[in-house]
Amino acid sequence: xxxxxxxAKNAGVSTATVSRVLNxxxxxxxxxxxxxxLAFRETGYDFGINRRSSQSVVTINHVAxxxxxxxATVSRVLNxxxxxxxxxxxxxxEAMEKLRYRPNLLARxxxxxxxxxxxxxxxxxxxxxxxxxxxxxxxxxxxxxxQVVLTEGKHPDKFLQAVDTFAERKADGALxxxxxxxxxxxxxxxxxxxxxxxxxxxxxxxxxxxINIDNETAAYHITRYLLEKGHRSIAFLGGPPNDxxxxxxxxxxxxxxxxxxxxxxxxxxxxxxxxxxISGYKNCLHLLKNNEPPQAIFAANDDxxxxxxxxxxxxxxxxxxxxxxxxxxxLPVSAxxxxxxxxxxxxxxxxxxxxxxxxxxxxHGERLEETHIILPFQLKVRESA
Amino acid sequence: xxxxxxxAKNAGVSTATVSRVLNxxxxxxxxxxxxxxLAFRETGYDFGINRRSSQSVVTINHVAxxxxxxxATVSRVLNxxxxxxxxxxxxxxEAMEKLRYRPNLLARxxxxxxxxxxxxxxxxxxxxxxxxxxxxxxxxxxxxxxQVVLTEGKHPDKFLQAVDTFAERKADGALxxxxxxxxxxxxxxxxxxxxxxxxxxxxxxxxxxxINIDNETAAYHITRYLLEKGHRSIAFLGGPPNDxxxxxxxxxxxxxxxxxxxxxxxxxxxxxxxxxxISGYKNCLHLLKNNEPPQAIFAANDDxxxxxxxxxxxxxxxxxxxxxxxxxxxLPVSAxxxxxxxxxxxxxxxxxxxxxxxxxxxxHGERLEETHIILPFQLKVRESA
DNA sequence: CCCATGTATGGAAACATTTACATTAACTTT
DNA sequence: AAAGTTAATGTAAATGTTTCCATACATGGG
Numbered sequence: 001x002x003x004x005x006x007x008a009k010n011a012g013v014s015t016a017t018v019s020r021v022l023n024x025x026x027x028x029x030x031x032x033x034x035x036x037x038l039a040f041r042e043t044g045y046d047f048g049i050n051r052r053s054s055q056s057v058v059t060i061n062h063v064a065x066x067x068x069x070x071x072a073t074v075s076r077v078l079n080x081x082x083x084x085x086x087x088x089x090x091x092x093x094e095a096m097e098k099l100r101y102r103p104n105l106l107a108r109x110x111x112x113x114x115x116x117x118x119x120x121x122x123x124x125x126x127x128x129x130x131x132x133x134x135x136x137x138x139x140x141x142x143x144x145x146x147q148v149v150l151t152e153g154k155h156p157d158k159f160l161q162a163v164d165t166f167a168e169r170k171a172d173g174a175l176x177x178x179x180x181x182x183x184x185x186x187x188x189x190x191x192x193x194x195x196x197x198x199x200x201x202x203x204x205x206x207x208x209x210x211i212n213i214d215n216e217t218a219a220y221h222i223t224r225y226l227l228e229k230g231h232r233s234i235a236f237l238g239g240p241p242n243d244x245x246x247x248x249x250x251x252x253x254x255x256x257x258x259x260x261x262x263x264x265x266x267x268x269x270x271x272x273x274x275x276x277x278i279s280g281y282k283n284c285l286h287l288l289k290n291n292e293p294p295q296a297i298f299a300a301n302d303d304x305x306x307x308x309x310x311x312x313x314x315x316x317x318x319x320x321x322x323x324x325x326x327x328x329x330x331l332p333v334s335a336x337x338x339x340x341x342x343x344x345x346x347x348x349x350x351x352x353x354x355x356x357x358x359x360x361x362x363x364h365g366e367r368l369e370e371t372h373i374i375l376p377f378q379l380k381v382r383e384s385a
Numbered sequence: 386x387x388x389x390x391x392x393a394k395n396a397g398v399s400t401a402t403v404s405r406v407l408n409x410x411x412x413x414x415x416x417x418x419x420x421x422x423l424a425f426r427e428t429g430y431d432f433g434i435n436r437r438s439s440q441s442v443v444t445i446n447h448v449a450x451x452x453x454x455x456x457a458t459v460s461r462v463l464n465x466x467x468x469x470x471x472x473x474x475x476x477x478x479e480a481m482e483k484l485r486y487r488p489n490l491l492a493r494x495x496x497x498x499x500x501x502x503x504x505x506x507x508x509x510x511x512x513x514x515x516x517x518x519x520x521x522x523x524x525x526x527x528x529x530x531x532q533v534v535l536t537e538g539k540h541p542d543k544f545l546q547a548v549d550t551f552a553e554r555k556a557d558g559a560l561x562x563x564x565x566x567x568x569x570x571x572x573x574x575x576x577x578x579x580x581x582x583x584x585x586x587x588x589x590x591x592x593x594x595x596i597n598i599d600n601e602t603a604a605y606h607i608t609r610y611l612l613e614k615g616h617r618s619i620a621f622l623g624g625p626p627n628d629x630x631x632x633x634x635x636x637x638x639x640x641x642x643x644x645x646x647x648x649x650x651x652x653x654x655x656x657x658x659x660x661x662x663i664s665g666y667k668n669c670l671h672l673l674k675n676n677e678p679p680q681a682i683f684a685a686n687d688d689x690x691x692x693x694x695x696x697x698x699x700x701x702x703x704x705x706x707x708x709x710x711x712x713x714x715x716l717p718v719s720a721x722x723x724x725x726x727x728x729x730x731x732x733x734x735x736x737x738x739x740x741x742x743x744x745x746x747x748x749h750g751e752r753l754e755e756t757h758i759i760l761p762f763q764l765k766v767r768e769s770a
Numbered sequence: 771c772c773c774a775t776g777t778a779t780g781g782a783a784a785c786a787t788t789t790a791c792a793t794t795a796a797c798t799t800t
Numbered sequence: 801a802a803a804g805t806t807a808a809t810g811t812a813a814a815t816g817t818t819t820c821c822a823t824a825c826a827t828g829g830g
Contacts, residue, residue: 003791014804019793029802059816070780075818085778105553107816110495111785125519126717131511138537147550150535152523165532168490277721303718310721332511333688336662336695337722389821399776404822414774444786455810460788470808492786496815 002045011039058099067095078103109170117147118359119166119174119194123154127275128331129301129348130177133199136352137175144360146172156180160188167192173359175199179244195362199355200346201246209362209371211355215246218344218377219253222326223298225342226385227261231296231324233269234258237283237308238300241272250300250328269294273304280307288315293323296385302327302334302343309337309384324385330378339383347375387430396424443486452480463488494555502532503744504551504559504579508539512660513716514686514733515562518584521737522560529745531557541565545573552577558744560584564629580747584740585731586631594747594756596740600631603729603762604638607711608683610727611770612646616681616709618654619643622668622693623685626657635685635713654679658689665692673700678708681770687712687719687728694722694769709770715763724768732760 004022008015013032020028021036028036039045060078064071069088076084077092084092095101109115118141122130134150141148149171153159159178166174173195178185181198186205189196198210226234236254239247251270258265268291273279280299284307287294297312299305305327309319317323319339327334330345354373361368389407393400398417405413406421413421425432445463449456454473461469462477469477480486494500503526507515519535526533534556538544544563551559558580563570566583571590574581583595611619621639624632636655643650653676658664665684669692672679682697684690690712694704702708704724712719715730739758746753 001790005791015792016794016805017803020803023793027802032803057816061816071817072781072819073779075816076779079818083778088778102553104495104816106491106495106498106500106555108818110489110491110787110815111817111819113491113785115491126513126516128511128513131516134510135537147534147554149532152520168487169532170491277718281721306718307721310723310725313723333662333691333718336666336692338695338698340695388819400821401777401823402775405775408822412774417774442786446786456787457789457811458809460786461809464788468808473808489786493788495785495817496787496789498815 002043004045007036007039007043007045010043011035057104058101059104060101062099063092063095063101066099067092113170114172115147115170116145117149117166117169117171118356119163119169119171120148120150120177121153121159121162121174122150122177123152123179124275125150125152127303128333129329129346132332132348133177133352133355136349136354137356138352139349140353140356140360153178156182156185160185163189163192163194167194173197173363175355175359177201179240179246181205195359197355197359197362200351201244209358209368209373211351211358211373211375213346213351213375213377215249216253216256218328218379219250219298220257221253221379222328222342222344223254223257225379225381226296226298226324226326227257229296229324229385231294232263233292233294234263234265234296234298235269235287235294236265236271236298236300237280237287237304238270238272239275239279239304247272247300254298266291275301275303277303277307277310280304281311282307284308284311285315288312293317296324296326299325299327302329302331302341305341305343305384306334306337309339309341320383320385326385330380335380335382341380342382342385343380345378345380347377350375387428389430392421392424392428392430395428396421442489443484444489445486447484448477448480448486451484452477498555499557500532500555501530502534502551502554502556503741504548504554504556505533505535505562506538506544506547506559507535507562508537508564509660510535510537512688513718514714514731517717517733518562518737518740521734521739522741523737524734525738525741525745538563541567541570545570548574548577548579552579558582558748560740560744562586564625564631566590580744582740582744582747585736586629594743594753594758596736596743596758596760598731598736598760598762600634601638601641603713603764604635604683605642606638606764607713607727607729608639608642609645610764610766611681611683611709611711612642614681614709614770616679617648618677618679619648619650619681619683620654620672620679621650621656621683621685622665622672622689623655623657624660624689632657632685639683651676660686660688662688662692662695665689666696667692669693669696670700673697678702681709681711684710684712687714687716687726690726690728690769691719691722694724694726705768705770711770715765720765720767726765727767727770728765730763730765732762735760 004015004018008018018036021033060071060074064074073084074092077089120134120137138148151162153162163174171194175197177199179201196208198208200212236251238251271283271287273283280303297308299308305325309325312319312323319325327341327343330343334341334343389400389403393403403421406418445456445459449459458469459477462474505519505522509515523533536547538547556579560582562584564586581593583593585597621636623636656668656672658668665688682693684693690710694710697704697708704710712726712728715728719726719728
């Protein structure tokens with residue numbers, strides 16, 4: 001395509017001068033004007049409207065042309081509009097096949113103002129617990145043609161940023177496994193107004209639907225189990241102290257069970273840390289340092305329990321002979337460590353599936369019968385307690 | 386906004402009829418006309434000239450207007466074009482702030498034909514190994530404004546589908562941790578022509594760049610370590626047999642070490658299965674069933690090793706006193722099981738980071754000095770062997 | 771048989787942004 | 801005075817699809 005630049009080159013003048021000529025400005029020498037006009041002719045400059053088109057890829061236009069219909073009808077086929085006559089549809093599908101047409105997803109998303117995407121925020125990608133939940137989510141999302149985008153967002157700012165990205169990318173919904181949701185975060189979520197479901201974090205927000213197990217009761221049951229085994233001094237090894245509602249609920253279940261037996265745990269027997277093997281290890285070491293060893297330990301999750309067992313063994317205690325240990329979550333590895341871990345089984349996959357189903361309902365604007373779903377847990381008695 | 390369709394629905398006729406009424410065509414029954422007119426009133430249809438503009442959200446146009454410039458200039462600011470005068474830029478930024486303008490990402494992606502997204506395929510989300518690699522990837526991707534989309538794709542068809550989705554979504558690049566890449570898959574990748582890097586699967590394709598550790602040598606070293614400890618009969622518990630190049634390389638490293646000592650392992654001492662705790666458990670049980678127990682076991686990854694240890698303990702063997710066990714990968718949990726696992730440490734985070742950096746270079750069209758990067762491994766001697 | 775209506779399809783605007791090209795102003799150079 | 805240079809900005813096309821309204825044709829009921 002010929003531009004003013006080309007003309008300028010041909011005439012041996014600057015584009016500014018060509019522009020002046022083109023717009024009949026006065027300050028151009030007649031001889032120069034001649035030169036430029038000649039160049040216009042020689043280069044074959046197109047005075048008509050600028051035609052700029054590449055069309056290197058196959059679009060809906062090509063398909064329409066080949067099928068002998070308008071692009072509107074092709075679009076209808078693309079969107080499974082039943083209004084199209086089967087015969088026409090067939091012809092269009094054939095044309096698509098023939099041209100190897102691939103709809104431009106980016107254009108579709110843009111037009112529809114939706115990316116057919118679900119944003120998922122988890123505190124930790126490495127956590128096998130979350131991985132399993134995510135699989136459940138993906139199962140359902142897949143079935144409905146939604147893509148799942150996974151983001152880590154333990155720290156509140158990172159979390160807000162993640163959700164913001166979802167909004168920016170026009171996610172159709174969000175699934176949050178975030179433990180700490182303060183007013184600021186809730187406010188933020190409300191402003192974005194993306195359908196959102198809370199999974200597995202015990203946060204029963206009045207606004208956001210959620211799906212959980214009953215952590216308090218589960219913790220109560222496993223603590224009772226330890227009590228029934230005859231243990232009196234039972235330590236609690238928790239995760240992050242103030243942030244996590246789930247931890248607090250597990251703690252209060254534990255306390256309730258003890259209280260029922262008239263036991264009040266000494267402060268050093270309740271410790272907080274992180275949801276990791278290493279934290280469990282260190283925390284357990286601290287516990288043993290200045291205190292009479294407990295008869296049993298209830299860890300707020302399996303990772304902590306695994307770390308604690310290691311610490312106990314290192315200090316020469318046998319589990320469960322000297323000290324019993326119980327965990328929470330039932331990770332895949334928990335049945336295969338030594339001793340196999342006694343723990344609370346969470347229906348991780350189902351949490352994901354049901355959470356996603358709930359979200360789907362919200363996206364479709366259906367009324368929710370239940371906004372806070374509680375799934376059953378299971379006590380898994382193995383070797384460690 | 387109320388459309389003819391809404392009116393039609395309200396009146397209980399087709400949109401065609403509504404349109405006829407709207408344009409005063411003759412062939413409408415008076416009674417129907419009445420109905421439709423009523424529906425117009427009831428729905429509050431806007432007869433004004435087709436105002437199909439919603440403009441409920443702030444766009445570049447509003448910003449341009451407020452700042453007193455053209456939308457082109459606003460776009461330039463959005464894209465950090467240095468050609469904009471600082472003063473003008475300032476004015477535009479202020480206008481954005483004032484209007485709380487959020488660029489429409491979908492529109493930008495559409496226009497630019499790029500989603501600023503990297504597709505990552507891993508065999509298993511639950512695997513802590515992959516999770517760690519992915520974190521490395523995300524670290525670098527984040528820094529450069531790319532979003533990471535994670536997909537599971539163990540089965541070849543699922544994998545192809547995943548990659549296809551990447552293409553459809555105009556991903557800027559792909560990172561594959563796929564063990565089995567046959568001709569069909571490579572062909573497919575070639576057709577899509579998305580920049581692609583292979584991570585950690587030992588597949589040294591002539592076309593696709595890759596990043597790995599030297600699995601053969603690592604396996605050789607750990608097997609030698611077992612031999613030096615005095616073990617003569619060493620079993621190999623592998624992952625998927627034919628699919629995985631990494632497994633085959635670990636196997637041949639193991640074989641090389643034995644061969645050097647003139648040892649040829651009996652067939653039942655080399656077994657295959659899957660990369661999971663449960664598979665390691667079962668496979669080890671099989672191994673013990675009809676054979677003289679080996680003096681040591683080299684498992685192709687830590688999960689298998691953990692399962693094997695469990696099986697050995699169940700059968701009354703003490704690890705490492707009766708039978709030594711070594712693994713591969715060095716998962717976070719491996720140091721905390723009992724006995725702590727002796728294994729090969731892979732620089733997982735770095736694999737992810739470097740892989741992503743490599744991919745970035747490809748995306749930017751830079752020349753690669755190295756197309757097959759090898760990262761160092763480390764022998765971690767702990768308690769199990 | 772023809773009026774009234776529905777069905778299937780077409781025409782064209784709209785979506786929000788990017789960007790190629792054009793213009794302009796303010797200089798400087800010849 | 802005429803032309804060039806450069807920086808800054810404007811104009812408007814182009815992107816690929818969806819969807820609103822319009823309409824040719826088919827069809828059923830009186």
